[in-house]
Amino acid sequence: MRHRKRQFLLLAALLVTGCDPAPGGGSDGTGYDAGIGSDIGTGIDALERQLELERHERLVLLKSEPGSTLAEFSTDGCSGGLTIGWEYLAGKIENFQKQHGTQPAWEHCCVAHDRRYHRGGPSKATASGSFDLRRQADLELRACVGETGTVRAPLLSEEYGLSVGQVMTLYDTIAELMYRAVRIGGVPCSGLPWRWGYGWPVCN
Numbered sequence: 001m002r003h004r005k006r007q008f009l010l011l012a013a014l015l016v017t018g019c020d021p022a023p024g025g026g027s028d029g030t031g032y033d034a035g036i037g038s039d040i041g042t043g044i045d046a047l048e049r050q051l052e053l054e055r056h057e058r059l060v061l062l063k064s065e066p067g068s069t070l071a072e073f074s075t076d077g078c079s080g081g082l083t084i085g086w087e088y089l090a091g092k093i094e095n096f097q098k099q100h101g102t103q104p105a106w107e108h109c110c111v112a113h114d115r116r117y118h119r120g121g122p123s124k125a126t127a128s129g130s131f132d133l134r135r136q137a138d139l140e141l142r143a144c145v146g147e148t149g150t151v152r153a154p155l156l157s158e159e160y161g162l163s164v165g166q167v168m169t170l171y172d173t174i175a176e177l178m179y180r181a182v183r184i185g186g187v188p189c190s191g192l193p194w195r196w197g198y199g200w201p202v203c204n
Contacts, residue, residue, distance in 0.1 A: 049131055052187055056127035056134075058203045059188040059196070063123045070199045073118050077103060078110040079194050080181070099159060105152055109144035113137055113182070120188060120197025134186065134196045142179035146171060 062068055078086075086104050090097040104110070116137035121130045149171025153164045160167075188196040189203035 045135075048135075048183070049128075052131055053127050055187055055189040055203075056130040056196075059120055059130060059200070060125065060127050062189075062197075062200055062203050063120075068201055070119065073115065073199065075111050075114040075118075076194075077107050082110075106145045106148040109141055109148065112144065113141040114194075116140075117186065117194065117196050118199040120200060130188070130196070134188070135183075138179055138182045138186070141182060142175045145175035145178060149175070 082104060086100075086102070090100070090102045116133070121133040125133065149168055153167040153171070156162070156167045157164045182194075185192065186194060186196050191202050192198075
């Protein structure tokens with residue numbers, strides 16, 4: 001059992017460090033209490049909108065330019081080396097692949113998020129609408145990772161001798177870190193390969 005706990009801690013370290021630079025037990029069932037910090041959240045949203053809107057305006061213009069076309073969809077799974085690191089552990093640690101697979105349990109969340117980011121919203125979306133759509137995509141990523149934790153927590157709890165609450169705490173932390181990472185690192189027209197609207201040409 002001690003060996004298994006060490007494996008779990010190693011996995012936890014990978015998850016925390018694997019997020020891009022930069023839910024479970026809440027009253028609404030997602031692990032996030034909407035009543036806590038709502039005023040702070042509103043202020044952050046207003047600041048993000050103010051800082052980011054000009055970039056969305058540039059993306060909207062780019063989409064309307066003659067000859068500007070959307071590239072074929074591509075994805076690296078969960079960015080920041082998370083998928084690559086997971087595959088490495090699956091090949092190096094005994095029983096890891098059997099217990100956790102060769103990809104993160106929430107790989108589907110990352111791919112769905114990439115699909116939204118690739119297109120960057122409808123071609124005729126306004127800059128404000130584009131901002132709202134990016135935030136919604138990021139919120140859905142966070143919720144999806146949390147929902148994956150809800151499904152897997154009983155199994156992982158039994159496997160590693162931890163409480164369901166301890167497992168969910170890890171998943172809640174990862175979901176929040178991933179959300180914060182994409183909010184900071186996913187702004188449009190940054191030139192980064194994971195930017196909002198990365199399927200379109202790089203903004204001038």
